[in-house]
Every structure is written in structure tokens, then in C-alpha cells.
Amino acid sequence: MNKLKLNYTSLSFLPILVCIPLGYQLINNIHFGGFKLFQEFLISAFNPKIDNEIIITVIKRLNETILIGFFSWLVSIIFGAIFGIISSNIFYKIFNIPNFFYLTIRFFLTIIRSIHEVVWGIILMQIYGINFSIGIIAICIPYIAVNSKVFAEQLETIDYKSFESINQINAPKFSSLLTLIWNPIINTFKNFGLYRLECSIRSTVILGLFGIGGIGTSIFLSFQTLNFRELWTYLWSLAILIILSGLIFKKIKFNTKNKILSIFFIAVFFITILFSFSYFLYFIFNNNFENFNSVSSLFKSRSDLGLFDFLKLILETIILSLLSTGIAISLPPLVIGIFNNNSSKIFIKIFAFLLRLIPTPVILLTLLTFNNPSLSLAALTLGLHNAGITSKLLFTNLDSQDKRNYMAMKSLGISKKTSWLLGLFSQQAKSYLAYCAYRSDIIIRETAIVGVIGSVGLGWQLQESLSSFAWQEVTIVLIAYSSIAIVGELINGKIKNSLT
Amino acid sequence: MNNTVLELENISYKYKNDLILNKINLKINSGEKIALLGKSGSGKTTLISVLNGTIKPTQGEVKLFNESFEELDRKQKSKITTIWQDLRLIEDLSAEQNVNFGLLAENNFYFAFKNLLNISSFKKAHKYMKLCRLHNSIYDKKIRKLSGGQKQRVAIARSLIQESNILLADEPFNNLDPKLITTIKNLLLENVDKNKTKKSPKTALVALHRLDLLNDFDKVIGIRDGKIFFNIKRNNLKKIHLEKIY
Ligand SMILES: Nc1ncnc2c1ncn2[C@@H]1O[C@H](COP(=O)(O)OP(=O)(O)O)[C@@H](O)[C@H]1O
Numbered sequence: 001m002n003k004l005k006l007n008y009t010s011l012s013f014l015p016i017l018v019c020i021p022l023g024y025q026l027i028n029n030i031h032f033g034g035f036k037l038f039q040e041f042l043i044s045a046f047n048p049k050i051d052n053e054i055i056i057t058v059i060k061r062l063n064e065t066i067l068i069g070f071f072s073w074l075v076s077i078i079f080g081a082i083f084g085i086i087s088s089n090i091f092y093k094i095f096n097i098p099n100f101f102y103l104t105i106r107f108f109l110t111i112i113r114s115i116h117e118v119v120w121g122i123i124l125m126q127i128y129g130i131n132f133s134i135g136i137i138a139i140c141i142p143y144i145a146v147n148s149k150v151f152a153e154q155l156e157t158i159d160y161k162s163f164e165s166i167n168q169i170n171a172p173k174f175s176s177l178l179t180l181i182w183n184p185i186i187n188t189f190k191n192f193g194l195y196r197l198e199c200s201i202r203s204t205v206i207l208g209l210f211g212i213g214g215i216g217t218s219i220f221l222s223f224q225t226l227n228f229r230e231l232w233t234y235l236w237s238l239a240i241l242i243i244l245s246g247l248i249f250k251k252i253k254f255n256t257k258n259k260i261l262s263i264f265f266i267a268v269f270f271i272t273i274l275f276s277f278s279y280f281l282y283f284i285f286n287n288n289f290e291n292f293n294s295v296s297s298l299f300k301s302r303s304d305l306g307l308f309d310f311l312k313l314i315l316e317t318i319i320l321s322l323l324s325t326g327i328a329i330s331l332p333p334l335v336i337g338i339f340n341n342n343s344s345k346i347f348i349k350i351f352a353f354l355l356r357l358i359p360t361p362v363i364l365l366t367l368l369t370f371n372n373p374s375l376s377l378a379a380l381t382l383g384l385h386n387a388g389i390t391s392k393l394l395f396t397n398l399d400s401q402d403k404r405n406y407m408a409m410k411s412l413g414i415s416k417k418t419s420w421l422l423g424l425f426s427q428q429a430k431s432y433l434a435y436c437a438y439r440s441d442i443i444i445r446e447t448a449i450v451g452v453i454g455s456v457g458l459g460w461q462l463q464e465s466l467s468s469f470a471w472q473e474v475t476i477v478l479i480a481y482s483s484i485a486i487v488g489e490l491i492n493g494k495i496k497n498s499l500t
Numbered sequence: 501m502n503n504t505v506l507e508l509e510n511i512s513y514k515y516k517n518d519l520i521l522n523k524i525n526l527k528i529n530s531g532e533k534i535a536l537l538g539k540s541g542s543g544k545t546t547l548i549s550v551l552n553g554t555i556k557p558t559q560g561e562v563k564l565f566n567e568s569f570e571e572l573d574r575k576q577k578s579k580i581t582t583i584w585q586d587l588r589l590i591e592d593l594s595a596e597q598n599v600n601f602g603l604l605a606e607n608n609f610y611f612a613f614k615n616l617l618n619i620s621s622f623k624k625a626h627k628y629m630k631l632c633r634l635h636n637s638i639y640d641k642k643i644r645k646l647s648g649g650q651k652q653r654v655a656i657a658r659s660l661i662q663e664s665n666i667l668l669a670d671e672p673f674n675n676l677d678p679k680l681i682t683t684i685k686n687l688l689l690e691n692v693d694k695n696k697t698k699k700s701p702k703t704a705l706v707a708l709h710r711l712d713l714l715n716d717f718d719k720v721i722g723i724r725d726g727k728i729f730f731n732i733k734r735n736n737l738k739k740i741h742l743e744k745i746y
């Protein structure tokens with residue numbers, strides 16, 4: 001028998017082994033009580049409720065979602081760019097600032113983005129109560145930090161020689177900075193910034209499930225009342241919104257030569273900055289701190305969390321991340337490889353779209369109709385949702401790939417599946433794994449969402465501690481959370497570097 | 501008027517374990533036109549980078565107007581202009597934006613901003629691009645879309661627009677055809693504004709390979725393995741000098 005060789009291709013499939021323990025636990029937890037509900041859920045997809053009343057609700061809710069999504073996108077992209085600049089090498093070189101500040105601000109941003117927007121949302125809601133602007137703030141905090149990382153990475157690609165030549169001209173430092181960063185910033189905005197709008201709409205929906213408002217809240221309420229037909233009306237309208245926003249941005253071409261447009265963008269830029277600052281100050285000084293009576297409560301509260309429980313929660317969170325990542329990596333190539341024909345492809349694409357569309361908490365609640373809550377179920381949910389995302393990337397890359405190898409192999413009489421594996425996928429495997437490494441950073445953060453609902457890991461503990469105002473516990477859980485995320489980010493950074 | 505403009509005192513530059521410049525002493529007087537000869541890898545580019553302050557020498561001192569380079573302020577340092585061998589243009593910006601880039605030192609932040617937004621005045625930039633025989637159809641083209649010779653002339657125009665009296669040029673005639681070379685050579689060695697020439701003549705150090713162009717220079721410096729082999733009047737240049745460095 002051939003020995004299994006470890007290469008990028010086999011590494012893409014190996015993680016599917018997580019399905020063995022996962023499947024074992026899932027089978028042990030099956031119950032048939034909710035099977036009818038599940039059936040109803042599926043059927044309702046083809047029969048959503050459509051009448052005047054619900055259409056008015058949909059429009060109202062979508063408006064809220066668009067508003068929160070748009071403003072949090074706008075603010076987070078602008079401040080992301082600003083923080084990206086002040087956390088990039090070039091800034092420190094031009095202004096001759098000691099490296100210490102560079103490391104400090106990078107560390108600070110890493111901690112901020114290690115905590116998921118849902119966690120920020122839950123904490124802020126607990127302090128300030130439910131409030132429209134909480135949604136925007138909760139999304140903006142981690143998004144600014146995530147965006148700043150991408151902007152900073154792009155700024156690192158600036159040629160050192162251009163820096164030297166502008167330095168030699170001895171221009172004022174701000175002029176040098178602006179001239180050097182101009183194109184990387186604009187290109188990052190075009191290539192990455194626009195895509196972030198879709199992300200912030202999704203995040204708005206997820207926060208909606210936790211009560212912030214918008215279509216997410218409607219989705220959650222209709223699920224709670226088991227109103228599946230209504231639920232699907234909301235889901236499909238969300239799908240239309242996401243597809244439309246994607247299409248609109250694909251069509252928009254930014255002409256940097258258009259002066260009026262440029263001035264308009266600059267105006268938006270400064271108005272957003274001014275407005276955010278003044279709003280932020282207003283928010284800080286005018287809010288009655290509903291529950292967060294005094295800082296001293298942070299020290300008074302006693303932690304009931306034993307060390308052992310705490311370690312168990314951390315372990316659960318890590319296992320949850322690993323299992324989900326395993327599914328997200330291996331499921332797409334496995335399914336696409338096995339069902340390698342045109343009609344199956346369309347079916348897989350639709351299914352992947354649904355997995356991306358339906359917010360993870362709803363997927364989890366659906367699965368809960370026939371399975372008891374468990375770590376495996378939470379992992380399956382998170383894994384499936386992210387497999388929807390990784391498979392989109394895989395499809396896009398496979399479709400645009402040169403197919404000659406594949407055709408040649410097939411014509412040699414090699415089976416279709418083997419040709420696909422060796423002729424097509426093997427060339428993608430490396431970049432696919434690199435993307436998955438990046439994706440697993442996000443998965444670690446997202447464990448918070450399924451944790452809250454699926455009662456596993458630190459996410460669940462956070463919810464518990466918050467609702468009993470045990471601020472000390474909250475702090476400990478947050479520290480644990482960001483430590484896991486930061487360690488994960490470090491490991492993934494190493495993996496990514498070795499893959500690119 | 502034999503006043504020294506630029507001076508190198510016992511300059512050495514080490515990169516890792518290689519001694520790239522080896523104990524260089526050099527005085528450049530106001531108005532001198534100097535040709536820098538030497539084969540590839542002899543250290544011409546490194547010498548120019550030390551002269552304009554981009555590379556800090558491992559040993560020795562660089563002086564501009566008899567003052568240590570380190571102690572000069574921004575305005576004084578900006579009196580040197582450089583044409584780089586690798587051009588160092590910003591590929592994503594247009595040709596005219598790159599030329600205006602040369603004006604950043606004498607203007608404020610607002611000018612840099614307007615330049616990037618394409619709403620600044622390009623009058624001066626166009627004047628110098630025209631002098632370099634650049635056709636007006638390429639003024640607003642991005643650098644990455646230009647040919648080698650066009651890029652070369654954009655870099656030259658960017659340097660000329662600084663209207664600086666001290667020019668360091670690293671193989672500026674690369675990619676240019678013979679007719680253009682004569683035009684560009686005259687632009688580089690003389691002040692475009694003839695009135696200025698009377699007040700303070702242009703000082704130039706030009707690294708080049710073409711021996712037929714030497715007639716326009718006062719002095720010739722030969723460099724090999726990071727060492728100056730000769731530094732003589734052009735009239736005194738003999739065949740044996742060239743045999744030493746090539
Ligand atoms: N950035 C660098 N890293 C390493 N070696 C360099 C670097 N720049 C120049 N050198 C070395 O320094 C020597 C001189 O190079 P250079 O000044 O570019 O010569 P020239 O311009 O005369 O061709 C060469 O041996 C080259 O290999």
C-alpha cells in the first residue's frame with residue numbers, strides 16, 4: 001500500500017478526520033422530537049410569507065440594517081485607514097518615531113480585534129442598554145482594528161527606494177507621507193474596502209439576533225415563535241440585499257481623475273471624522289450608565305469561577321475552533337471533488353450560498369431541532385458556515401484556473417475524480433490553505449457567537465457572567481478570549497508565511 | 501571662485517563584510533562639471549547615495565557648504581537634486597504628478613494634496629517635460645504605462661523642476677537615443693534659467709559610460725572597487741587612465 005504523503009493536497013483533506021469524534025457525539029445526541037419542525041423549516045424556504053404587512057416590516061427592518069451596516073462600514077473603513085497608517089512602518093520611518101510606539105499600537109489593535117463584534121455588542125448593551133448606535137459602535141470597534149491591519153499590510157509593500165527618493169527631495173514630512181501612501185490606500189479601499197460593506201451588513205444581522213434591531217431581530221423573533229414562513233421572507237430579502245450590494249459595487253468604477261468625485265470623497269472623509277468624534281464625545285458624556293453603576297463594582301464582584309472550570313472553558317473554546325476549522329478546510333474540496341459534475345456544482349453553490357446567508361445562530365438553532373446542544377453541534381455549525389465561505393473562494397479559483405492539465409489527464413483515461421484532484425485541485429491547494437489559515441483567525445473569534453447560543457466555551461460563560469453583572473469574571477473571560485485569539489493569530493501568521 | 505560645495509572626507513562604506521567605498525576623499529567646487537567613470541559594480545551609485553545623504557557612511561564625513569550634512573536643515577539639504585539610476589518614480593501616479601513631486605520641498609502640504617487629487621497647477625511641470633521632449637499626450641499617463649525612455653525623461657524633468665544648483669545624476673542617458681542625449685546633456689549641465697547661471701553656475705556630478713560625451717565636462721573621476729583611481733582635468737585624461745579602471 002502506498003504511504004500517505006504529506007503535501008498541500010493531502011493536508012487539505014486530512015482535517016476531515018475531525019468528523020469522527022464529531023459524528024460520534026452528534027449521533028449520541030440525536031433526538032427526534034423536533035424532526036417535524038426541521039421539515040417545516042425546510043419546506044418554508046420554498047413558501048415564504050408574502051403579504052402587505054410583512055413587506056412593510058421587511059422594508060423597515062432592511063432600512064435599519066442598511067443604516068447600521070453602512071455607517072459602521074463608513075466609519076470603520078475611514079478610521080481603519082487612519083489606524084493602518086499610524087501602525088505602518090513607513091509612518092515611523094518618515095517621522096523618526098521610536099519603534100516602541102509602533103509595537104504598542106500594533107499590540108493594542110491586535111487585542112481589540114481579537115474580540116468579536118458580538119462580544120463588544122453584548123458588553124455595550126449590558127452597560128448602556130439597547131440602543132441604535134450601540135450596533136454601530138460594536139461593529140466599528142473590531143472592524144477598525146481588522147481594517148487597519150489590512151491597510152498596514154498594504155502600506156508595508158511600499159518600495160523602500162521611493163521612500164529614499166522622497167526623503168532626498170526633503171519635502172515636508174506630511175507631504176512625503178501622503179504622496180507615498182496615496183495609491184496603496186486607494187487601492188486597498190477599492191479591492192478590500194468595498195467588500196467590507198457586505199461584512200458589516202452580515203455583522204449587523206448577527207447583532208440583530210442579539211436585539212440590536214434590523215432584519216436580524218426579525219429573523220430571531222420569527223424563529224423563536226417558530227414562524228418559519230416569515231423567517232424565510234426575512235432570509236430571502238436579506239439574500240437579495242447582499243446580492244444587490246455585491247452587484248452595485250462590481251459595477252461602480254472609481255475614476256480617480258474625476259475631480260468633483262474626488263472632492264466629494266474628501267468631503268465625506270472629513271465630515272465622517274468630525275461627526276464620529278463629536279458623536280463619540282456626546283455618547284460618552286450623555287449616556288446614563290444604566291447598569292454599570294460605578295467602576296468599583298468591577299472590583300466588588302466576586303468570581304465564582306473556579307480555576308478548573310475556567311481551564312475547561314478555554315479548552316472547549318480551542319477544541320471548538322479546531323473542529324470548525326477542520327470542517328471549513330476539508331469539506332469544500334471533498335464535496336466538490338466527489339460530486340464533480342455540472343448539475344451537482346450548481347446545487348453545491350446554492351447550498352454554500354445558503355450557509356453563508358443564514359446567520360450561524362439560526363443554523364445552530366435549526367440543528368438543535370434534532371440534536372441536543374453539544375460542543376460538536378456548535379463546531380458543526382461554525383464549520384458549515386465557514387465552509388460556505390471557503391468554498392466560494394475555492395470555486396472562484398478553480399473556475400479561473402487553466403484546465404489543460406485536467407483535460408490531458410482525463411484524455412489519458414485517468415478517472416475524472418483523480419484528474420480533478422491531481423490536475424486541478426493540487427495546484428490550488430497551497431493558496432487555498434493559506435486562505436484557510438486566515439479564515440481560522442476569524443473562526444476563533446466567531447466561537448463566541450455559537451458559544452453564547454450553544455452553551456459551550458467562553459462565549460457562553462461571558463453571557464452568564466454579564467447577565468449576573470460579574471464584571472470580574474467578564475474581565476477574566478475577555479482576557480482568556482483575546483489570549484486564544486492572539487496566539488491563534490501568531491500561529492496562523494507563521495503558517496501563512498510558510499505557505500506564501 | 502573656487503569655493504567647495506560638496507566634500508567627502510575619508511569616506512568608507514561597509515555593507516555586511518564588503519567594503520563598498522574605501523577611504524574616499526573628494527572635493528566638488530562650485531560650477532564644476534564632473535564625469536564619474538567606472539564599470540558596473542565599482543561603487544558609482546553608492547557614492548552618489550552618500551553624496552546626497554541617502555546612505556550614511558560607515559566612516560568619514562560628508563560636508564555641504566562646509567557644514568556637516570547631519571547638521572543641515574531641510575531647506576539646505578534640498579539644494580541637491582538626484583537623478584537615480586533606477587529612477588524611483590511612483591508607478592501608480594501620472595507623469596505630471598511625478599514631475600510635480602520635485603516641487604514638494606518648496607511647497608506646503610496643501611500642494612502635495614492638490615497634486616494627488618490632480619487639481620494642482622501643472623504649468624511648470626509641463627514646461628520641463630516639454631524641454632525634455634516629452635509629448636503632451638503622455639502628461640497624464642501613469643508611469644507604469646510609459647516606455648523606458650519616457651520614464652527616464654520624466655525622472656529627469658522631476659529633477660530639473662527643482663531648479664537646484666547641485667545635480668547628481670546616475671547614468672541619466674540610459675534608454676535615450678543619440679539626438680535626445682545631446683538635448684538632455686545640455687539641460688543637465690546648464691541652468692535652464694540663464695540669469696541664474698551668472699549668479700551661481702550649476703555644479704554637476706554625472707555617472708556615465710559614454711566616453712564620447714566627456715567633452716562637456718571639466719573633470720573626470722575614475723572609480724574602481726570603491727576606490728578613486730584618478731581625479732583629473734579632462735584635458736589630462738589618457739588611455740592608461742581608462743585602462744586602470746576598465
Ligand atoms: N543594497 C545593496 N546590497 C548589497 N550590496 C550592494 C547593494 N548596493 C550595492 N551593492 C554592492 O556594492 C557594490 C557597488 O555597487 P554600485 O554602487 O551599485 O555600483 P555601480 O553603480 O558602479 O554599478 C557592488 O559590488 C554591489 O554588489
Ligand SMILES: [Mg+2]
Pocket residue numbers: 541544545546585670
Ligand atoms: Mg550604478
